[in-house]
Structure formats: structure tokens, C-alpha cells
Amino acid sequence: xxxxxxxxxxxxxxxxxxxxxxxxxxxxxxxxxxxxxxxxxxxxxxxxxxxxxxxxxxxxxxxxxxxxxxxxxxxxxxxxxxxxxxxxxxxxxxxxxxxxxxxxxxxxxxxxxxxxxxxxxxxxxxxxxxxxxxxxxxxxxxxxxxxxxxxxxxxxxxxxxxxxxxxxxxx
Amino acid sequence: xxxxxxxxxxxxxxxxxxxxxxxxxxxxxxxxxxxxxxxxxxxxxxxxxxxxxxxxxxxxxxxxxxxxxxxxxxxxxxxxxxxxxxxxxxxxxxxxxxxxxxxxxxxxxxxxxxxxxxxxxxxxxxxxxxxxxxxxxxxxxxxxxxxxxxxxxxxxxxxxxxxxx
Numbered sequence: 001x002x003x004x005x006x007x008x009x010x011x012x013x014x015x016x017x018x019x020x021x022x023x024x025x026x027x028x029x030x031x032x033x034x035x036x037x038x039x040x041x042x043x044x045x046x047x048x049x050x051x052x053x054x055x056x057x058x059x060x061x062x063x064x065x066x067x068x069x070x071x072x073x074x075x076x077x078x079x080x081x082x083x084x085x086x087x088x089x090x091x092x093x094x095x096x097x098x099x100x101x102x103x104x105x106x107x108x109x110x111x112x113x114x115x116x117x118x119x120x121x122x123x124x125x126x127x128x129x130x131x132x133x134x135x136x137x138x139x140x141x142x143x144x145x146x147x148x149x150x151x152x153x154x155x156x157x158x159x160x161x162x163x164x165x166x167x168x169x170x171x
Numbered sequence: 172x173x174x175x176x177x178x179x180x181x182x183x184x185x186x187x188x189x190x191x192x193x194x195x196x197x198x199x200x201x202x203x204x205x206x207x208x209x210x211x212x213x214x215x216x217x218x219x220x221x222x223x224x225x226x227x228x229x230x231x232x233x234x235x236x237x238x239x240x241x242x243x244x245x246x247x248x249x250x251x252x253x254x255x256x257x258x259x260x261x262x263x264x265x266x267x268x269x270x271x272x273x274x275x276x277x278x279x280x281x282x283x284x285x286x287x288x289x290x291x292x293x294x295x296x297x298x299x300x301x302x303x304x305x306x307x308x309x310x311x312x313x314x315x316x317x318x319x320x321x322x323x324x325x326x327x328x329x330x331x332x333x334x335x336x
Binding site: 017020041042045046047048049050051052053054056057058082083084 | 185217218226
């Protein structure tokens, strides 16, 4: 039911229970401070359940990013639209060991193509904390730019809305 | 993958997005939800609804939506987050559906499924000490209050369900 996407190096598959240890390690570490905040293990477990439920509830969601031929999850990249989000998001979280190799970009491009193709979106945003320099750099490498006119519903007014190129302009 | 259970009057089935409005309306009601972590705003209700749904995909068991004649009456489930020592049978029934034996009927079906499929050594319900309606339901189900309160939540009694079906 969850489609698998492949790119040059990567296989994006549905998130699965075996991805929990890596997710828990990430989301309970300081690395998560810009991705919804650092969680306790019970909070992380609940958040992981929500990641899994997003697919059956919305019909789209986050994929586990793996290197083709190695099932190890390197992070979650995909589509995110929980209650309270102003717009549908292309989002990413990568475990530290996967950073700096273009994996986030490669996976996010595949996710964005899926959004504009199969899912028929006409626009997409990424919500990024202003201090999250690594994530902002990725958004910019994807051709997204800050949309100062877009509203969001987050409690923190500082959250930036990066608007992706539309279906015509996107790679 | 999520099984559907049927009883005389009820269907227990997988949660769906269209159930969420009724669920969120329930959690917005401070009186109805004071003993189960409410009230919750829409966003918090979504996290709870989605987490209960995702529980199936993580553990192979979780929460059903209880429906009768197409109407959503509440949610009931088998629940075992890492913060809780034991497998739990939990329930919430919307106020309009209370007082008609629906909760007993749904809980019995969910418990029977849980016993058959999961074969737990212990099955409990954690219930806030002030939640008289829920305590009555646990007692109707034959559950017995243990001496110690819940380790993860001292507001809660631990009701242990009997071992035999």
C-alpha cells in the first residue's frame, strides 16, 4: 500500500517497526531540537506511532530512507500534514551518520516528484526553524525560498516557510 | 491488517480519517475527558488519534473505533507503550453513547480478541481514582483492583482483568 521510491542510490520504503531504534536515538537527542523538540522516550514512541499512522490516515507520509541494497534506515523523508499544519509539507530528518552526503537532497527530490506527480499537489512547503542552518541549506539546494507571505499555525512565530518551486519549475 | 470485530450491536474497526471530527469534539469536552488527559485542542487530539492508530502498525494491536449503524460511539483498544509495565485494555465512550451497555459489549469483544491473539500474562486497565463510570465498567468486566496504584501514573488504580475468558 505504501509505494516504494528509488533514486540513483536510495530506496525510500514505508516506515516500519524496525526503524524505531534509530528514530528514538535521533528524536531523544539534541539533534531533534529543531524537529519538534527533544523528546523523552515515551514521547518519541508516541511520535513514531504517529509517523506510522500518517500513511493510513492521510494516504501519504514519510518514507524510511535507505541505501539500495542495505535496509538500514538513515532518516525519514516525505510528506507531512498533521492536524494544525497550514499546508502540506515536504519534510526530512536525517540521522547524523547520514548527513553531508547529499542523501537528504536525493530523497527530498524523489518525495517532491511524488507530491507533484502521483499526489497531484500544486505547491509544497517546508517548515524550518531559523537556526536550523543545515536544513535551510538543503531547502535552498532544492530551489525553495522563504515565503514571507505564507501563514503557519506554529506557536513559535519564527518558523520559516520555505516554498518549493511548483510542479513546472521543480526538478 | 487491523481486524474488524462485530458484536450484537457494535462494530469495532480500524480508525479512519473521517472519524476524527467526532473524536476531536469529544476531546474538546472538559467534563467528558477530565480523567483521560483532556481537554485537548484539535492538534493534541490528532496526535492522540494518530498515535492510537499507529499503535497497530508498531505492535500489531491497538485501538479500534466503536461504531453502531454508521455512528461513531468511541474508541477502545489494547495498548502497551513503553511507559506502562502491563498490557492495557483502554476505552473511551462518547457521552451520547453512555449508559446503554455499549462499553461493556465493546470491551468484552476487545478483551476476548486480546486474550486469544496476544495471550498476555497480565491484562490491566489503568483508571483514574475519580473516574467512577470507568471503575464501574472495570468491575462489570470482572476486573479486580490491585493494592498498588499505577507506577507510571499515581492518579490511577490498576484493575487486573481475570485470566480466563
